[in-house]
């Protein structure tokens with residue numbers, strides 16, 4: 001019972017008029033994990049979350065959240081989960097503490113208000129009205145409201161969007177804290193590094209479909225044995241020339257940068273340097289790195305995740 | 308229950324910290340009462356200055372002074388003929404009366420005693436109202452002197468309240484208006500909660516939406532009671548308006564009125580997407596009601612083609628009901644009609660609101 005799937009979705013579909021927001025989605029979220037739904041804007045992440053928490057109806061497919069169907073048992077589902085919506089609003093003239101206290105009153109098993117405020121690092125702002133919070137503070141208040149119910153499953157829709165790097169890292173710690181208490185986290189993001197570092201499992205979505213599913217490291221090694229060499233390049237548009245270099249499997253050229261995926265970093269680097277001196281190609285800011293989820297997304301869709 | 312009170316508290320705080328809405332809710336009706344109250348309270352019962360030419364040696368002059376002074380609306384001045392006529396010309400007197408010295412013929416018992424009355428022709432009230440009063444006064448005096456028995460005895464008895472002043476009339480109307488604005492504009496808060504996605508946030512919790520709605524309505528009713536208290540208090544303290552009807556009836560009428568307009572407000576709130584559009588819509592509804600339902604102008608002076616409009620407006624009935632209860636004003640409609648029409652509006656609005664309501 002404890003280790004059953006927290007969320008299962010199969011064949012989920014949702015259209016708005018002619019827009020297909022979710023196009024036959026299958027998901028499985030194991031209990032006790034941080035699960036990440038990763039995809040660009042408009043991929044259908046918010047729509048999926050709102051269907052899972054019973055805020056929207058679905059057109060087709062099967063959905064189970066903690067063993068229940070949110071379309072039929074929405075209130076019961078919502079009483080056993082915590083939710084942070086991406087598009088949300090709060091009474092502007094209430095203080096942080098008043099809002100969290102109000103939300104705590106909605107649940108039978110609520111955590112102590114001050115403790116939750118402390119966990120998201122808003123203790124100093126407890127008496128500040130919502131209106132006066134910065135974007136990052138409002139975002140953390142949203143997470144606090146999702147955490148106030150002592151629930152087994154927490155939905156966070158793009159919890160770190162718009163935060164500065166430091167605030168994002170702070171929120172990652174909060175999310176890891178939720179997992180360490182044995183809870184399941186379902187989060188959406190369009191940050192690759194976030195998915196890679198934070199999530200146990202990731203579903204990469206695009207245009208309402210899953211294009212890859214698995215743990216971040218599995219996903220990367222499944223798609224890339226190679227490492228990536230990146231450099232700025234504003235001269236050569238000749239992809240074939242780069243792909244002929246030793247060890248290189250694929251080359252990507254963008255406006256002023258190039259990425260070479262290689263099985264043999266030293267061999268490729270040596271050849272690249274020769275090319276640079278001989279052909280008069282200007283190469284700068286060279287970085288060697290492992291492939292990332294960004295590379296996976298690029299490979300699968302031909303686009304970067306954030307345009 | 309804990310959830311419910313938390314919601315009520317949250318609403319009350321959110322509204323209470325909004326300076327603008329506090330102004331409309333508390334200061335605005337009070338300013339209205341003070342403004343209109345002072346404008347109309349000067350206009351109490353009119354008095355007329357009556358000058359009596361007092362020439363000593365005329366036995367009738369004393370009797371005249373006594374008789375005229377007994378009429379409450381007359382303020383008696385005495386003086387010589389020249390002076391009083393001068394005052395009449397300057398508009399300081401409405402009427403100047405002079406008992407002419409009895410002539411020889413009179414002494415002989417032939418001609419009647421002559422009482423000369425001067426009035427200012429440019430003042431129509433003098434001729435239309437004061438002359439008949441004087442005449443009445445004299446014939447009464449004559450009857451007493453001759454000892455003729457009275458054939459008719461006019462017994463005047465007010466059927467309505469003591470005397471209804473303009474302020475009494477206005478106070479109840481302004482209370483009705485305040486309740487209307489509270490209900491209509493108050494419901495626009497729901498549009499703003501929807502527009503700001505606050506309803507959506509609450510929708511992601513197990514909170515029952517009906518509970519949310521009830522808590523909003525309860526806060527509105529609470530505000531209605533505060534408003535009523537304030538308006539009645541100011542009416543009493545500043546303008547000495549006493550509540551003639553029972554407090555229970557007043558409470559009932561206020562609750563019914565508040566419910567009706569809250570209900571109407573939610574009906575109007577069902578349609579607009581933004582609070583701004585909603586306020587525009589409410590203005591379109593509340594302005595005609597404010598001016599056409601007999602709060603500031605009596606319904607009688609309105610052209611007859613507007614009567615059907617007046618008769619359709621719930622505010623006409625709430626104002627009428629409150630006037631009857633608070634200051635025992637003469638009824639425009641019967642109390643039963645008032646209650647039925649208000650109840651009907653409340654129900655109809657509720658049905659429309661429930662049918663077209665959107666949470667997001």
Ligand SMILES: Nc1ncnc2c1ncn2[C@@H]1O[C@H](COP(=O)(O)OP(=O)(O)O)[C@@H](O)[C@H]1O
Pocket residue numbers: 016019020021022039040041042043044045046047048
């Ligand atoms: N209420 C709506 N009405 C019409 N189209 C919508 C609505 N909500 C979302 N969409 C569309 O559905 C698609 C998926 O949106 P969304 O689920 O918000 O994606 P994401 O959260 O991944 O950015 C987008 O093309 C969006 O424009």
Ligand SMILES: [Mg+2]
Pocket residue numbers: 042045046047086157158
């Ligand atoms: Mg989204």
